[in-house]
Amino acid sequence: MSAVITTLGLTKAFGGHTAVDGLDLVVPQGVVYGFLGPNGSGKSTTMKMLLGLMRPTSGEITLFGERLSPSSRGALLPSIGSMIEAPPGYGHLTGRENMRIVADMLGLDDAQTDRALATVRLTEHRDKLVRNYSLGMKQRLGIAMALAREPSLLVLDEPTNGLDPAGIEEVRTLLTSLARQGITVMVSSHLLDEIDKMASVLGILANGRMLFQGTRHELFQHSIPDLIIETPDSEAALAQGITGVMVPEGIRISGVDQERTAEVIHRLAAAGVRMYEVRRVQQSLEDVFMDLTGREGLL
Ligand SMILES: Nc1ncnc2c1ncn2[C@@H]1O[C@H](COP(=O)(O)OP(=O)(O)O)[C@@H](O)[C@H]1O
Ligand SMILES: [Mg+2]
Helix, strand or coil, X not given: CCEEXXXXXXXXXXCXXXXXXXXCCEEECCCEEEEECCCCCXXXXXXXXXXXXXXXXXXXXXXXXXXXXXXXXXXXXXXXXXXXXXXXXXXXXXXXXXXXXXXXXXXXXXXXXXXXXXXXXXXXXXXCEHHHCCHHHHHHHHHHHHHCCCCCEEEEXXXXXXXXXXXXXXXXXXXXXXXXXXXXXXXXXXCHHHXXXXXXEEEEEECXXXXXXXXXXXXXXXXXXXXXXXXXXXXXXXXXXCCCEEECCEEEECCCCHHHHHHHHHHHHHCCCCCCEEEEECCCXXXXXXXXXXXXXXX
């Protein structure tokens, strides 16, 4: 699988603060790449550097196999559609008028902008003023603006931010269908949930560093199962110096490897705790994510 974006040691410092710290990104062609991290972890800064909107302090960016530089930027950008931070668009103009501005800037025809509006399902709203759009419609208009030039790479910064579940589902369906058509989509979020079901590759950022990059399946390989002990003696079990929580069927202890499982069983049996069943269960993706990011400010 060839990569559409790669970075090597990508770094951005603001004064003494390193916002993006030595990122080695690999975004394969034709996937939805979920770029996840808590607020302030460096997602927008990274995306701005990828688009040539901000100059890295150090490190290299390669797009479509070509090194991004002030001289290559002009040739690379027409293949990239983007939406960074807030959705763009003038409130006092209609959706279609906003699209026409984009079209004029990029030299596109009405057929292309109408197609982009249709893709995000805004055709029936295209003659309404953008200030009367819902947040979801504004986000979709932003995606339409990014799509109008028919890019082979879309870079979208938190396009699901503030959307209700139906809005998130709509963006998810749209982005996965774009990826199926061969468009590479890099999409950021601070909420795992919003991205989990659409991204096939995840990059997880905290404090400007990449904690994990790979498929969902690979992420699960980092996880250690939880242990559930079915017992009527939950309190007695927790009194044995075991850090677990009470659940309806007994107690649940997170992240327990095989050796510790044996120890726990031994200790509880020795204390006379009745155990009806002991089973190891896969952590939720959320828990794996929380363990990686140190449970700071997520979800
Ligand atoms: N232009 C800037 N000047 C100074 N600090 C900045 C600037 N942009 C971002 N930062 C800082 O860099 C860090 C990462 O910010 P950002 O990339 O916006 O994170 P995210 O998009 O993940 O929320 C934050 O600590 C933020 O305050
Ligand atoms: Mg951001």
